[in-house]
Structures are given as C-alpha cells and as structure tokens.
Amino acid sequence: MKRALLAMSIAVxxxxxxxxVHADDGISASDSQPAPVTDPAQVAVHYHxxxxxxxxxxxxxVDVDERFRDMLTxxxxxxxxxxxxxxxxxxxxxxxxxxxxxxxxxxxxxxIYVIMRVYRRRxxxxxxxxxxxxxxxxxxxxxxxxxxxxxxxxVGDWHAAWLAAWxxxxxxxxxxxxVEADRTRTNRxxxxxxxxxxxxxxxxxxxxxxxxxxxxxxYGHRLIAEADWHLFHQQVNEAGLLLHLDDKxxxxxxxxx
Numbered sequence: 001m002k003r004a005l006l007a008m009s010i011a012v013x014x015x016x017x018x019x020x021v022h023a024d025d026g027i028s029a030s031d032s033q034p035a036p037v038t039d040p041a042q043v044a045v046h047y048h049x050x051x052x053x054x055x056x057x058x059x060x061x062v063d064v065d066e067r068f069r070d071m072l073t074x075x076x077x078x079x080x081x082x083x084x085x086x087x088x089x090x091x092x093x094x095x096x097x098x099x100x101x102x103x104x105x106x107x108x109x110x111x112i113y114v115i116m117r118v119y120r121r122r123x124x125x126x127x128x129x130x131x132x133x134x135x136x137x138x139x140x141x142x143x144x145x146x147x148x149x150x151x152x153x154x155v156g157d158w159h160a161a162w163l164a165a166w167x168x169x170x171x172x173x174x175x176x177x178x179v180e181a182d183r184t185r186t187n188r189x190x191x192x193x194x195x196x197x198x199x200x201x202x203x204x205x206x207x208x209x210x211x212x213x214x215x216x217x218x219y220g221h222r223l224i225a226e227a228d229w230h231l232f233h234q235q236v237n238e239a240g241l242l243l244h245l246d247d248k249x250x251x252x253x254x255x256x257x
Contacts, residue, residue: 139171139181158229159218166214169236172245187211203242210235 145168152161170190173179179193191211195204213232217224240246 139167139174142168142171142175145171153229156226158224158226161229162214162217162224162232165233165236166210169239172240173243176243176245178243187214200242203239206235206239206242210239 145164148164149161149168152158152164170179170181173190173194174181178197179190188211191207194207210232213228213235216222217228
C-alpha cells in the first residue's frame with residue numbers, strides 16, 4: 001500500500017515537471033521571435049526581392065502564330081476525320097478530277113473569249129479611225145450600187161433604195177470630177193461644189209430639189225412611199241441627162257475662179 005502511494009506521488013510530480021518545462025520553452029520561444037518590420041522602405045525592398053523569385057516570372061512567351069497553326073492543324077485533322085466518315089468518300093477523287101477538268105475548260109474558254117473581244121474591239125477602233133479620217137473616200141464604183149438598188153426594190157424597201165440610188169448618183173458625179181466625195185461632207189456641201197461649176201440652171205434647180213427631198217425623207221425620217229421613190233429615181237435620171245453623166249465624150253467645164 002505504501003508502495004502504491006509512493007508510485008502515484010512520483011507520477012504526479014513528473015507531470016507537473018513536464019508542464020513547467022513546456023511553459024518555460026514557450027516563454028523562451030516567444031522571447032526569441034524578432035520584432036515585426038514596420039519601416040516602409042524595408043517592406044518595399046523585401047517585396048521587390050520576393051518578386052525576383054523564378055516562381056513569379058513566366059519565362060515562356062505566348063506565341064500567337066504557333067497557337068494559330070496548332071488550331072488550324074487540329075481543324076484540318078478533324079475535317080479529314082469527318083471526310084473519311086463520309087458515305088461517298090470513295091467517289092471524292094473522281095469528283096475532284098471532274099471539277100479540275102471543268103475549271104481548266106472554263107479558263108480556256110475565258111481566254112479565247114477575251115482574245116476575241118480584244119480583237120473585235122481593235123477592229124472596231126480601226127474602223128472608226130478609218131471612218132473619221134479626213135478625205136476618206138466613201139463611195140464605191142457606180143456599178144457596185146446597182147445590185148443593192150434592185151434588191152431593195154424587190155423587197156419594197158424604198159428607204160434603202162433611196163440611199164443606194166443617191167450614193168450611186170454621187171459616185172457618177174465624182175467620176176465626172178464634179179464633186180469630191182468625202183465622208184465628212186454633207187449634201188449641202190456637194191451642192192455648193194456643183195454651184196461653183198458652170199452648170200445649166202435647170203440642173204442646179206433640180207439638184208436643189210433632190211437635196212431638199214433627201215433632207216425630208218432621210219434626215220427627217222419621213223416615210224417613203226413607192227410613189228416618192230419613183231419620183232426621186234426619175235429626178236436622178238433627169239439630172240444625169242442634164243449633166244451628161246453618161247456621156248463619155250463630154251468633158252466638165254472648170255470651176256469658176
């Protein structure tokens with residue numbers, strides 16, 4: 001019994017001693033901690049020193065181009081997978097070949113079309129330049145209008161017959177050296193050339209009547225009837241007789257100075 005009480009006393013004393021030792025260690029530890037830093041300059045220096053640590057820096061720069069290429073590569077890869085799952089993927093090569101052939105044919109046709117347009121445009125420009133050139137002869141030989149007149153009479157196109165007959169008449173005047181044919185001249189200018197010649201008064205009066213009729217029916221777009229055509233054709237024949245256009249032995253008189 002005495003031994004048990006002695007053991008219990010020793011245990012209690014041991015616990016009290018241990019608690020005292022821990023309390024002394026806590027007091028000594030709290031006494032050994034440094035005082036907090038309150039100087040702003042020291043805090044700033046410490047803050048910048050911490051920011052220099054490697055964990056606070058991203059050493060790898062973001063490469064936008066590389067990411068874009070990766071995205072495109074993934075997109076094409078997924079597109080290839082989708083196409084491979086297409087039902088008619090075995091026919092794609094033939095369809096691509098047909099499309100390529102069609103594109104080649106269209107390009108070839110387009111090149112031919114452009115060449116033809118350029119050639120036609122160049123021909124039109126040359127024709128316009130030739131038409132606008134001064135002193136450009138506009139009349140064919142007299143016999144060259146006869147077939148045109150007969151064809152216009154056959155179909156009843158009195159407008160075309162009138163124009164062909166008038167041009168034939170001007171060609172006859174040019175052959176007799178009474179006028180100088182030129183695309184830039186008008187009928188009034190031809191009439192002025194004839195008035196400079198020593199011509200009979202009835203012939204000049206008839207020529208003036210013919211020019212007036214031409215202005216009414218051709219320039220005025222007046223409807224030409226068959227009777228109008230026959231009257232004009234009769235006047236052409238009468239003027240030819242008065243001016244001796246078909247008489248090869250007769251020579252025209254020189255113009256008045």
